[in-house]
Amino acid sequence: MLEKVVEVEGKVFEILGDGFRVWVNGPDGGSVARFNNSIDIHRPASEHGSKGQCLYCTRTQVTPSDWPVFVSKMKELYGVEIPDEFKPDRFL
Numbered sequence: 001m002l003e004k005v006v007e008v009e010g011k012v013f014e015i016l017g018d019g020f021r022v023w024v025n026g027p028d029g030g031s032v033a034r035f036n037n038s039i040d041i042h043r044p045a046s047e048h049g050s051k052g053q054c055l056y057c058t059r060t061q062v063t064p065s066d067w068p069v070f071v072s073k074m075k076e077l078y079g080v081e082i083p084d085e086f087k088p089d090r091f092l
């Protein structure tokens with residue numbers, strides 16, 4: 001199990017990974033991103049409002065080529081750098 005806490009502009013994010021899945025909890029403690037069966041990057045629960053929750057969701061089974069997409073979207077949308085060590089070594 002990998003775990004890393006990163007701070008971006010005063011906001012704390014927690015990155016968790018188990019070599020198969022990665023998930024990121026946002027400043028309010030809720031999940032904001034998952035790299036699991038699909039890529040799901042969401043707004044924090046406190047900001048769902050009328051805009052909906054999805055920022056970038058693929059709804060398709062992830063493949064190794066989705067990893068750099070996930071990493072760059074997390075950087076773009078949240079400013080969070082996902083370290084290479086979190087890259088899953090197993091894909092379905």
Ligand SMILES: [Zn+2]
Nearest residue numbers: 040053054057
């Ligand atoms: Zn979504």
